[in-house]
Amino acid sequence: MIRKAYSFLARCTCSSSECDVDALSVFFDSKRPATEFDFFDELERSLRENETLPDCIVVISDTNHTESLIGHWTSSTQNRQTFLDRGLNKGVPFVKEVIFVSWSPTDGLSQDAHDEDGHTSTIQLPLKDLVAQGLAALVRSNPVVQVAPAGHVFKHPSRTVNKLFIQARELATSEAELAFLGRCLTLTSPELVASSLARVFIDTMGVYSIVREALAFAESSARIDSYHSYGRLADLSPPTEPYVVVISASTSGGMAKTLCNEQGFEADRLVTLIDSSRVDRSGKVLVALDEIDPSYGKHLTDGSETQIELFGEHFTSKAKPPRAVTLGVPHTPKALGVFLKHFGIGGLGELNAHCTTRRATRLMxxxxxxxxxxxxxxxxxxxxxxxxxxxxxxxxxxxxxxxxxxxxxxxxxxxxxxxxxxxxxxxxxxxxxxxxxxxxxxxxxxxxxxxxxxxxxxxxxxxxxxxxxxxxxxxxxxxxxxxxxxxxxxxxxxxxxxxxxxxxxxxxxxxxLPVGADGTANAWHTFNNLATNAQIETPTVGGVAADIVDASVDLAAELVKNAFNSFLPTSSGASLSLSDGFVFFGKTFDGRSLDEISTSTTFATVAGVLQAARELSNPVNQLRSSGYESVVLSPENFLRYNDNLLQACILRAAHPSELDYSSSPDLSRLMKEFLLKVFERHAHPYGAASLEFAAALATGRLRLSADDSRELQARSLQKLAAAPSALIGFLCLMGSMGR
Incomplete structure (x- = not known):
């Protein structure tokens, strides 16, 4: 369902009480009029998405549309009371008020003086600060700012070299966000709503929709012209009729300074949508990154970095193969030793156990x-x-x-x-x-x-x-x-x-001890989805008899359903096992039987190590992808940590992107050769985790290039397809999750 509203949480100081107030703000796009059902549905959805109950709800829309929304609120007693009941906790009204705010192109933002019962609102909000926090939320939630990977810097069309690349066109990803953004632009640059405005210059067509939205809000017929960044910048001169110049993004303010100081444009008519700072800038700035997150201004360079030259607004990380990381001692979490000493034996319950205080399962x-x-x-x-x-x-x-x-x-x-x-x-x-x-x-x-x-x-x-x-x-x-x-x-x-x-x-x-994601999208749920889908539609695989495929898929599905609290067994049905010498255990379990160490302890250790690798300060060994560099786990990890239980833990604790070798022919080939040996020796200790590897391939958590995947499937099935088995079932399901 396409949403008709954009919601965000803002913390403001009430001007009347001088207390901090959490205001859940819901902006409704007037281009898509909301019915009574739409209105309350958006309010309830926004409230559900919030982690805690706010102090008030702020409903924002254009002046005429706000009147319609107030009508929905006052006329529907039952829906209003149902919503207000959601703001109660233990009989106490945590949500104290629902405030309506009108947005006019000429008068800006105005809070209704009274609520629906005619009472004066006790909460008075700084509305400009509130919508500014809405802009900040857009920057945080959308892929607006990219930071160059370690050892790299961006070389911008302006010849500026730094670590940031800003894409203003990514500020809005929905119609409601776009409408909100356009109205915020008119607040920053009131010249856009002037009836005399004739022309608006933009530096890229990527922000055309934002400027068009602002002009539509102002009911302006001004013409929009693009000068294509620095390509035609030198040819620009101030027109005789009223104008505004909108610059999409900047990290140094250079374009605005050039237009103002060298080409005669008025500073009041220049506005930059996103800049790294407002300090020492010509013109106005809609969003200043250093006010949202000071770390944007702390990325240092020393001149030795490799330059990534930007052409327009596009660059792809697939331009070079992913960087492979091998886990080692530097990736040991600081608290892991203490954690294992006190809770490694007898502290952790089984995987995906039911939480005693809430109706949910927890991975660990x-x-x-x-x-x-x-x-x-x-x-x-x-x-x-x-x-x-x-x-x-x-x-x-x-x-x-x-x-x-x-x-x-x-x-x-x-x-x-x-x-x-x-x-x-x-x-x-x-x-x-x-x-x-x-x-x-x-x-x-x-x-x-x-x-x-x-x-x-x-x-x-x-x-x-x-x-x-x-x-x-x-x-x-x-x-x-x-x-x-x-x-x-x-x-x-x-x-x-x-x-x-x-x-x-x-x-x-x-x-x-950070241990990585613990949500409903973990590997166990993915495997369950695979098993469910497989029983609905059995795949057809060339070279394998249909009855063997059917029987094998049933065996695979049955194994998955019986392994929700553990891992898939070996091909003989035995549980996966661990041997002495796991480097991340250190000497914690010296003198203890390996049987005392639960699979959940081993998994928690691997999960903690992977998360420490993602957060490592050394960029050379850091397991974290950026917008311009993908990072994967090296295939070497499965040879270095070759106990079948450790291999299974890595496969399940890693993010799918960390096991995606499809963009690297070399890494994909290495994994293919390794997996061919694992599947061929599935009855021996070397291939004891074969079912885990095959299931990871079937769900898409582990990816090879298309050619390597086809070859791996064909060669493995050719050697195994004499009799039904769960391994054949998983291999037959390779690619089924994407169909």
């Missing part, structure tokens, strides 16, 4: 009760409370699991004994937290034994913002963090500590 789940009674963690907790947790804390909130409750009880006892508290701090599970729970709170400690990306901590933080004043101290304490990436953990920390007061809230974590 650390037992919170084991964490909660860990002696070293408790020693750290004592010191953390002594040094960093304030004596004002008299309430502790914990996640609703045994480990978190144990840590919270220990923290309460420590606070009572060492902070001279007259009363022991009360401990409340989050499920029982309500509006009256914290009426006497002078300070709050939030405890969770094991956290992923921190969704529950965000919920608790949002509730505390509703139930407590911002000047009440609070501290968030986590035993073990297993986020997807270090960046998501940093974002969580920033979310939890920032507030409207002058001080930051506390944040502590004993152990942090």
């Amino acid at each position: 789940m650390l037992d919170g009760s084991v964490v909660g009674r860990n002696s070293q963690l408790l020693t750290w907790l004592n010191a953390e409370i002594d040094w960093y947790v304030g004596s004002a804390v008299n309430h502790i909130i914990c996640a609703n699991d045994a480990g978190s409750r144990a840590l919270a009880d220990h923290a309460a006892g420590r606070l009572h004994n060492t902070k001279d508290c007259k009363q022991r701090p009360s401990v409340t599970c989050y499920d029982y937290l309500g509006p009256t729970t914290l009426e006497s709170a002078r300070g709050v400690l939030v405890v969770q034994a094991v956290a992923g990306d921190g969704g529950l901590l965000r919920e608790i933080s949002r509730d505390l913002r509703e139930f407590l004043k911002s000047n009440v101290p609070r501290h968030f304490l986590i035993g073990v963090g297993m986020p997807q990436t270090a960046e998501t953990w940093l974002r969580l920390r920033q979310f939890l500590i920032k507030n409207a007061s002058e001080r930051e809230y506390g944040f502590s974590c004993w152990l942090e």
Whole structure:
């Protein structure tokens, strides 16, 4: 369904209360009038996509369309009440107001003074700041800024050399985003809405749609002319009739300076859609990257980099083969040794286990009760409370699991004994937290034994913002963090500590181990989809009898369904195994039986190593692709880590792009030769992971070039097709996921 709205979350300061407000802003494109159903559907969808409940909803549209939307809101009592109920949490209205904002080309943005019942709105928002955050959200969510890969720089048509390449045409990827962007442009450059405007110059046709949208909003008939970047720049001169010059993007402001200082154009009539900064610029800037993310200005060059010359707006990373990375000791996560020492045996549950507190499965789940009674963690907790947790804390909130409750009880006892508290701090599970729970709170400690990306901590933080004043101290304490990436953990920390007061809230974590993606799109779900599709439509493969194909595909599908909590077995039906000497285990398990080490521990180790490789600071060994360089896992990894269980872990923990050898003839050929041997020796230890490799090929997680894939399939089936087997089934399914 094509969306008729663009939504984003903005944090602003209310001018009347001077409190921070989270405003979920929903912009409706007036070119696609919204029915009552469309209106409430977009509001509910935007609210669902938000991680926490906002303080208010801001509905933005053109003046005439806003009146229509207000009509939908006021006339549909049932839909309005249903939506407002979604903004309740434990009986408390977290979403306090729905605010309507009109957008006029001449008057700009204006907030309705009253709500639908005639009451004066208590929340007064800085509307220009709000839409500026909407622009920033577009930059973050769309492929607008590309950073040159390590050892490379971009050479722009202006001859400027730096690490950034900006594509303004990627700012908007939908009609609603385009409409929002066009209106923002008129705010920055009011000259675009002047009735006398006759001509608009643009430097590339890539931004034509943005400028046309702005002019349509202003009901202007001005002509748009493109001077094709620096190709015809020297021929430009200011026309006699009113004009505006729109520059798509800049990293140095050079084009605007040239037009202003050398060719006589007025600075007030120059506007750059995206620039690296507003400082020392001629004309206006719609989006300044250093205001969105300061790191854009911190990419240093020393003149020794290879130059990537840009022609127009196009460049492709397929211009050179991918860089291959071999995993080694430098990719060891800092916290891995401690994690394995304390939780490597008996700490992790089976793969894709059901979460006890939520109706979902987790790929990797650390037992919170084991964490909660860990002696070293408790020693750290004592010191953390002594040094960093304030004596004002008299309430502790914990996640609703045994480990978190144990840590919270220990923290309460420590606070009572060492902070001279007259009363022991009360401990409340989050499920029982309500509006009256914290009426006497002078300070709050939030405890969770094991956290992923921190969704529950965000919920608790949002509730505390509703139930407590911002000047009440609070501290968030986590035993073990297993986020997807270090960046998501940093974002969580920033979310939890920032507030409207002058001080930051506390944040502590004993152990942090990023382990990569843990969503519903992991390899296990992909394999299940393959098995389901295979039973609906059996493939036809030349050279293999139809009855053998049918029987083999059924065997493969059955194996997949029985292996949701583990890996596919060997061709003989035995479980995959591990031998001594895995470098990333170090000496942690010396003297212990390998049977004590669960497959989930091995998988978590490999997943952590891969994530550390993606986040490695050394660009030479970093496993991260950019817009102009693809990076893959070297086939050498499957020879270096040749235990069948390790091979399976790498195949499942890696991103599909990291196993895509289709654009490199050399790497594809190496993988083909390796896989031919694996499939040929499937009954021997060398090929024990053959089913995992074949399933990865069948799902497209592992890719070779088209010619190598066909040759691999044909040669392997020629040797194996005498009798039905699961291996034949997976090989017959190669390419089926793309049909």
